[in-house]
Structure formats: structure tokens, C-alpha cells
Amino acid sequence: MRAYVPDYDLVAPDNLSETLRLISREPGVWRPIAGGTDLMVLFEAGKLPYQKLVSLARIADLRGFTASESHVTLGALTTYTDMQRSEVMQREFPLLVKAASWTGAVATQNRGTLGGNIANASPAADSSPALLVYDAEIQLLSERGPRWMNYWEFHTGYKTTAMHLDEIIACISLPRTTTGCAQYLRKVGTRGAQAISKVALAGLAKMNAGKVEHIRLAIGSVAPVPFLCVETEGVLTGRRLDREAIGEAKEQIAAEIAPIDDIRSTADYRRRVTVNLLEEFLESLLPNP
Amino acid sequence: MGKVRIDLRVNGSAKTVDTYPMARLLDVLREQIGLTGTKEGCGEGECGACSVLVNGELVNSCLVPVLQVAGCEILTVEGLAENGQLHPMQQAFAETGGAQCGICTPGMILAACVLLKRFPCPTDRQIRDGLAGNLCRCTGYQKIFDAVREAGRAMAGT
Numbered sequence: 510m511r512a513y514v515p516d517y518d519l520v521a522p523d524n525l526s527e528t529l530r531l532i533s534r535e536p537g538v539w540r541p542i543a544g545g546t547d548l549m550v551l552f553e554a555g556k557l558p559y560q561k562l563v564s565l566a567r568i569a570d571l572r573g574f575t576a577s578e579s580h581v582t583l584g585a586l587t588t589y590t591d592m593q594r595s596e597v598m599q600r601e602f603p604l605l606v607k608a609a610s611w612t613g614a615v616a617t618q619n620r621g622t623l624g625g626n627i628a629n630a631s632p633a634a635d636s637s638p639a640l641l642v643y644d645a646e647i648q649l650l651s652e653r654g655p656r657w658m659n660y661w662e663f664h665t666g667y668k669t670t671a672m673h674l675d676e677i678i679a680c681i682s683l684p685r686t687t688t689g690c691a692q693y694l695r696k697v698g699t700r701g702a703q704a705i706s707k708v709a710l711a712g713l714a715k716m717n718a719g720k721v722e723h724i725r726l727a728i729g730s731v732a733p734v735p736f737l738c739v740e741t742e743g744v745l746t747g748r749r750l751d752r753e754a755i756g757e758a759k760e761q762i763a764a765e766i767a768p769i770d771d772i773r774s775t776a777d778y779r780r781r782v783t784v785n786l787l788e789e790f791l792e793s794l795l796p797n798p
Numbered sequence: 799m800g801k802v803r804i805d806l807r808v809n810g811s812a813k814t815v816d817t818y819p820m821a822r823l824l825d826v827l828r829e830q831i832g833l834t835g836t837k838e839g840c841g842e843g844e845c846g847a848c849s850v851l852v853n854g855e856l857v858n859s860c861l862v863p864v865l866q867v868a869g870c871e872i873l874t875v876e877g878l879a880e881n882g883q884l885h886p887m888q889q890a891f892a893e894t895g896g897a898q899c900g901i902c903t904p905g906m907i908l909a910a911c912v913l914l915k916r917f918p919c920p921t922d923r924q925i926r927d928g929l930a931g932n933l934c935r936c937t938g939y940q941k942i943f944d945a946v947r948e949a950g951r952a953m954a955g956t
Contacts, residue, residue: 512820514820514821516799517799517818517820518799518819518820519820519863519866520819520865521819521865521868545861545862545863545866546843546858546861549822549843549860549861549862549863550842550843550861552820553842553860554842560799562863564865564866566866590855613843613931614846614927614930614931614932615856615909615912615927615931616843616846616856616857616858616931617843617931619855619856619857620857620861620862701930702927702930702931703844
């Protein structure tokens with residue numbers, strides 16, 4: 510059933526202090542909304558579990574990119590379109606640019622935000638695998654002050670997060686350590702655009718004389734949360750990359766994921782595709798693939 | 799919850815509406831401003847029938863609470879024609895058979911205009927990406943591709 514619009518309230522302060530005050534006054538009552546590309550779908554379907562919403566869209570402090578020597582920081586309101594247009598993102602974090610380009614289509618990319626994608630906490634979120642392999646950190650903000658956390662610690666269960674009820678996401682920070690790394694991201698969905706992924710795997714690796722010096726592997730849609738495959742990384746780190754190592758890594762990743770049957774795919778298919786994607790990435794790292 | 803007063807510019811004219819802040823831009827355009835060119839398809843951001851431009855950027859108006867576009871410049875399909883002359887994109891859709899049942903057409907035309915602004919002479923791949931969020935069940939898309947290419951030529955004056 511459609512939502513009854515007069516039941517819902519929305520306010521749009523243009524500054525952080527007013528927004529944080531409102532959210533902390535009644536924790537859990539005022540729900541932040543940014544681009545609305547997820548929440549408005551629930552709203553229209555009459556399934557939005559919040560009646561009071563506070564729009565973050567007018568808060569200038571949550572927008573824009575800043576680059577220091579060590580990090581590139583994206584305001585939570587950075588849209589998928591902003592990411593695709595950013596030169597520093599294209600150069601150093603191409604996996605996020607790629608993920609942004611296949612999130613929904615143009616209209617969704619113009620409104621949907623990185624902070625919103627993270628806070629919405631879908632296990633199938635397009636930006637998550639890339640953020641994980643880049644070792645992203647998130648700044649959460651409340652009236653009590655800011656705090657930083659590793660993105661890999663953010664998702665605590667299906668659609669649950671480590672965010673407190675009085676917090677919003679302020680920004681996402683990416684360490685500028687990707688130079689010389691091989692980068693990989695592939696999403697398998699029903700069609701190229703407007704598709705929620707069945708499986709998405711991101712990989713980032715630094716090779717040194719045939720050995721894996723550093724590797725990050727992250728997957729979406731195969732567990733209650735998007736996650737880093739630390740056990741599979743452990744199989745590969747410091748090791749000479751050859752067919753045997755790739756075979757062991759494939760076995761490990763199949764054991765490390767927990768896919769389910771749902772409307773988009775089956776556990777069996779997801780497991781098989783995950784292994785194939787890992788193989789594709791690792792083979793691309795071999796000297797003569 | 800109470801109504802609020804919201805000022806917008808729609809197709810170049812100032813409009814003021816009294817409405818609920820969570821009302822969808824789509825509904826405000828159709829029911830309060832009387833511009834029914836913008837269509838509702840899926841109501842969940844998948845089909846693009848409700849596409850309009852907000853400050854020059856393509857959005858799905860079914861996913862936009864109207865309060866978030868207070869003070870913004872909105873362009874709907876009704877704002878494309880000038881002085882009784884169809885926009886070259888509208889003309890091209892009419893001439894090539896890019897419009898059939900017409901439900902997707904207003905959104906498709908606006909998405910195509912945004913596409914040509916970025917790529918005046920688009921490749922098939924660029925058309926496919928630019929229109930990926932606009933679904934059509936009549937044309938099989940080939941006539942739409944023809945229309946976009948034709949409009950591109952007309953707008954470049956070749």
C-alpha cells in the first residue's frame with residue numbers, strides 16, 4: 510500500500526549543528542535522508558519505517574573532495590556522478606569510479622550518495638567491495654563529536670551497522686596507497702544497468718618479483734554483509750603466485766563466503782561465480798597470463 | 799504533519815505550491831502544477847518514465863521529496879518546445895518512430911537531451927549508457943537510437 514504523505518515529516522536544515530541537535534534530541538526518531546534513491550522506494554511502497562526525516566542535502570560541509578598527501582576524503586554527499594567526474598578518483602581509485610558507473614543509471618547516479626549507500630547497509634551495495642579493498646575509513650559525527658572507524662568494521666550484520674542512533678556519516682577517507690597495485694572489480698548481475706548484483710568481487714594486489722606482497726579481496730552479495738576475505742588473503746600474502754596458490758585460494762574463498770538463495774540468484778551459483786571471479790583476478794596477476 | 803510553502807522554477811516560470819514536504823516531485827508536477835507530461839511508471843526509480851531535470855541534472859522525480867528541490871530550476875518535457883516549435887529531439891522522435899505508446903517518451907527525450915549535451919555525436923555505447931535508466935516496451939530501442947542520432951545531426955546543423 511502506498512504511503513499516506515501527510516503522515517510524514519521532512520525538514521532540511523542547511524547546517525550541521527542544527528541537524529545533529531535534532532537527531533540527538535530524539536535518537537532514532539529523525540532519520541537522515543540524502544539522495545533518497547533507497548528511502549524513497551520504501552516510502553512509495555508504504556514500507557518506510559520512519560515518519561520523521563531530516564534531509565542532509567543542503568549541508569555544504571558534507572560535500573566535496575579534499576586531497577592531502579596521504580588521503581583523498583569524500584564528503585558523505587558525494588554522488589556517483591561526482592565520483593565518475595573526479596580526476597583523482599579516476600587516477601587512483603578506479604574501482605569506485607567503475608562501481609559508481611554501474612549503480613542504477615544516470616538519474617540514480619545524479620542523486621545517490623556514497624554516504625547513503627554505506628548507511629543503507631545493503632550486502633549488495635555497489636560501492637562496498639571497492640571501499641573495502643581501499644581500506645576506507647569513515648568519519649561519524651554526532652553532537653558528542655566526531656569519531657573515525659575502519660569501514661571493514663562498519664557492517665555488523667544484515668542491514669545493521671556500528672553507527673549510533675545520534676550519528677551521521679560525515680565523510681569517507683581513502684589512503685593514497687594504490688600506486689603500483691593491480692586493481693580488479695567485476696559485478697555479475699542480470700543486466701548492465703539498474704541491476705542489483707548477484708555477486709561483486711573487488712581485488713587489489715601489489716606483486717613483487719612474482720610474489721604477492723599485499724592483497725585485498727572483498728565481496729558483496731554473498732554474505733549478510735559486504736566483507737574482506739581475510740582468510741583467502743592470508744593464503745596468498747607473501748606467497749609466490751602460481752597455479753597451486755590460485756587453486757588453494759579458490760578453495761578458501763568458497764569456504765569463506767556464506768551465500769544464500771534469494772530472488773536474485775542461488776547460493777550455488779553465487780559460490781561458483783565468486784570462485785571464477787577470484788580466478789580471473791589472480792590469473793591476471795601471473796607474469797604471462 | 800503540516801504543509802509547507804515551496805517556491806520552484808518550472809520550465810522558466812516561478813511557481814509556489816503549498817504541499818507536504820515529503821510529497822514526490824512527480825506528484826507535485828502532475829497534480830498541483832498541472833504538468834502531466836511527466837509520467838509515473840514503476841514508482842521506484844527503475845523505469846525513468848518520470849525523469850525530469852533539476853538544475854540541469856537528470857533525476858527520477860518519483861524519488862525526490864519536493865522539499866529537497868525548493869528553489870531549484872525544474873525542466874519537464876513541456877519546457878522543451880520554444881515558440882510553438884518542437885525541440886529537435888522531439889521532432890526526431892516523432893519522425894523516426896522513436897515514440898510509440900508514449901509513456902516512456904517524455905523521460906526518454908529528457909534523458910536523450912542530457913546525453914547529447916555531453917556527447918553531441920554519441921556512439922551506440924554512449925547512447926546505451928545514457929538511456930540505460932529509461933525503459934521502453936514498444937520500440938525495441940532501435941528507433942530511439944535513430945532519433946537520438948538524428949537529433950544530434952539536426953542540432954549540429956549537419
